[in-house]
Amino acid sequence: MLGEMDEILNLTLELIEASQAHEQYRDIECINLIASEGIKSPAVKEMLRLCMDLESRYAEGENDLEGHVKVRYYQGQKYITKIENCAADIIKNLFKCSWTDVRLVSGTHANLATFKGLSLATKNKKMVVTPLSCGAHISHDYAGLAGRVLGLEMIDHAYDVREMTIDTDKSAQIIRAAKPGIITFGGSLFLFPHPVKELRSVADEVGAYIAYDAAHVLGLIAGGAFQDPLREGADFVTASTHKTFPGPQGGVILADAKSSSVEDAIKWVQHAVFPLSTSNTHLARLPALGVAALELKLFGAELAKQTVRNAQVAGQYLYEHGVKVLGEHKGFTMSHQLAVDVREYGGGKKVAQDLEEANIILNRNLLPYDDQNNRENPSGIRIGFQDVTRRGFKEGDIKYLCDLMLKVIKGTRKPQEVKEEVIAFRKQFNKIEYGFNSLEEVVKHLKNIVGK
Numbered sequence: 001m002l003g004e005m006d007e008i009l010n011l012t013l014e015l016i017e018a019s020q021a022h023e024q025y026r027d028i029e030c031i032n033l034i035a036s037e038g039i040k041s042p043a044v045k046e047m048l049r050l051c052m053d054l055e056s057r058y059a060e061g062e063n064d065l066e067g068h069v070k071v072r073y074y075q076g077q078k079y080i081t082k083i084e085n086c087a088a089d090i091i092k093n094l095f096k097c098s099w100t101d102v103r104l105v106s107g108t109h110a111n112l113a114t115f116k117g118l119s120l121a122t123k124n125k126k127m128v129v130t131p132l133s134c135g136a137h138i139s140h141d142y143a144g145l146a147g148r149v150l151g152l153e154m155i156d157h158a159y160d161v162r163e164m165t166i167d168t169d170k171s172a173q174i175i176r177a178a179k180p181g182i183i184t185f186g187g188s189l190f191l192f193p194h195p196v197k198e199l200r201s202v203a204d205e206v207g208a209y210i211a212y213d214a215a216h217v218l219g220l221i222a223g224g225a226f227q228d229p230l231r232e233g234a235d236f237v238t239a240s241t242h243k244t245f246p247g248p249q250g251g252v253i254l255a256d257a258k259s260s261s262v263e264d265a266i267k268w269v270q271h272a273v274f275p276l277s278t279s280n281t282h283l284a285r286l287p288a289l290g291v292a293a294l295e296l297k298l299f300g301a302e303l304a305k306q307t308v309r310n311a312q313v314a315g316q317y318l319y320e321h322g323v324k325v326l327g328e329h330k331g332f333t334m335s336h337q338l339a340v341d342v343r344e345y346g347g348g349k350k351v352a353q354d355l356e357e358a359n360i361i362l363n364r365n366l367l368p369y370d371d372q373n374n375r376e377n378p379s380g381i382r383i384g385f386q387d388v389t390r391r392g393f394k395e396g397d398i399k400y401l402c403d404l405m406l407k408v409i410k411g412t413r414k415p416q417e418v419k420e421e422v423i424a425f426r427k428q429f430n431k432i433e434y435g436f437n438s439l440e441e442v443v444k445h446l447k448n449i450v451g452k
C-alpha cells in the first residue's frame with residue numbers, strides 16, 4: 001500500500017509540475033504557428049474561470065428552429081437555458097443566420113452531427129469530399145469519422161494542385177455522376193476559397209445539401225476576410241470555436257432556415273446532436289463563446305485582415321529567400337495559413353522537429369501531391385498566423401520571425417542557438433490585441449457604444 005501511494009504521490013506531483021511547465025513553455029517561451037490553435041483574450045479566460053459550477057452541470061434536451069432551448073430533461077436549468085440562448089443569439093447575430101447549434105463539444109462533433117443528420121434527411125449515404133492530402137480533415141475521410149463511424153461512401157472532389165483549390169468543372173461532373181446526398185467544402189489545409197457558389201446549382205440538380213467545414217476559417221469569415229459560405233449557398237456550416245475563432249475549445253453549426261428542405265435538415269441535424277451524439281454538452285464554454293463572438297463582432301474585421309496580411313507577408317518573404325511556398329502565383333494564401341514544401345531541407349518531419357527545438361511550434365503536413373498514407377513524413381509544413389497576429393505581430397515582426405525560421409530550416413544556425421533569440425523575441429509581445437482585458441472592460445465598452 002505504501003509503495004503504491006508513493007507512486008501515486010509521484011504521479012500527482014508530476015501532473016502538477018508538468019501542467020505548470022506547459023503553461024510557461026507554450027504560452028510564454030514558444031512562438032506558436034500551429035494553424036489550428038486559437039488564442040483567447042483575458043476577458044474570455046475570465047469568463048471561463050467564472051463558470052466552474054457550469055463545468056459540473058448537464059442540460060440534455062431538444063432545441064427549436066431558432067437554436068433556442070425547447071425542452072430540457074433535467075431540473076435546475078433556469079440560468080443554463082438563458083446562457084445557451086444568449087450564446088446562440090450572439091453567434092447568429094455575428095454570422096447573420098437564423099439558426100445555430102452551440103451544443104457541440106468540438107469541430108469533429110459538429111461534423112458528426114451534420115453528416116449524420118444530412119444522411120438521414122436525404123436517405124443517401126454518398127458524400128463528395130476533398131481528398132485528405134488536398135486539405136480535408138480526417139473526419140471527412142473514409143478512414144475517419146465519415147467512413148469508419150458513419151459508414152458514408154466517399155467520392156473525391158477533383159482538386160487543382162496548381163490553383164490549390166477544388167476544380168469546379170471536373171467536380172461538377174463528379175457530382176452529377178455520383179448523385180451524393182452531401183457535398184462538403186472546407187478543410188484543414190485551406191489557402192484559397194472553395195467553389196461554393198459555382199457548385200450550388202449542381203447540388204440543386206442532384207438534390208444534395210452543401211456542408212462547409214469552416215473549422216479553420218470561422219474567425220476570418222466573421223471578420224469578412226474570407227468567403228462567406230452561407231451567402232455563397234452553403235446549407236450548413238460546421239466549425240471549431242478555437243482556431244481563427246478565438247474562443248474556448250468547442251464546436252458550432254450554423255444554417256439559414258431559408259427553405260422547408262433546410263428546415264427539415266435542421267431537425268435531422270438536431271436529432272443527430274441529441275439524442276444521437278451528446279449527453280453532456282460541456283456547458284462551461286458557452287459564456288466564453290459568447291464573449292469571443294462579441295470580440296469578433298467589434299474587432300474581427302481588423303484582426304482577420306491583419307492575420308491574412310501577416311500570412312501573405314511571410315509567404316512572400318520565405319519565397320524570396322528561396323523556400324518553396326505553394327500558391328505563389330495567387331499571392332500564397334487568402335487565409336491564415338501557408339503551405340510550404342520542405343523536401344529539399346529533409347521533409348516535413350525533420351523541419352518541424354528542428355523548429356520545435358528552436359521553440360517555434362508548427363506541424364508537418366501532407367501536400368496535395370503526397371501519398372495520403374505518408375502522414376508520418378510528408379513533404380510539407382503548414383504555418384498559421386492567427387496566434388502571433390493576436391499577440392500583436394505586424395509585418396516587420398513577421399519578417400524577423402521568418403529570418404529566425406530560415407536559419408533553422410536551412411541549417412545555417414543550430415536550433416538551440418536560435419531558441420534563445422526566439423524566447424527573447426517572444427517576450428516583447430505580452431498583450432492580446434483585438435479583444436478585451438476583462439469583463440468589466442467589455443461592459444464599459446458596450447455601454448459607451450450605446451451611450452449609457
Ligand SMILES: Cc1ncc(COP(=O)(O)O)c(C=O)c1O
Pocket residue numbers: 036105106107108109111136137139186187188189213214215216239240241250251
Ligand atoms: C477542417 C477541420 N474540421 C474539423 C476539425 C476538427 O476540429 P476539432 O479539433 O474541434 O474536433 C479540424 C481540426 O483541426 C479541421 O481542421
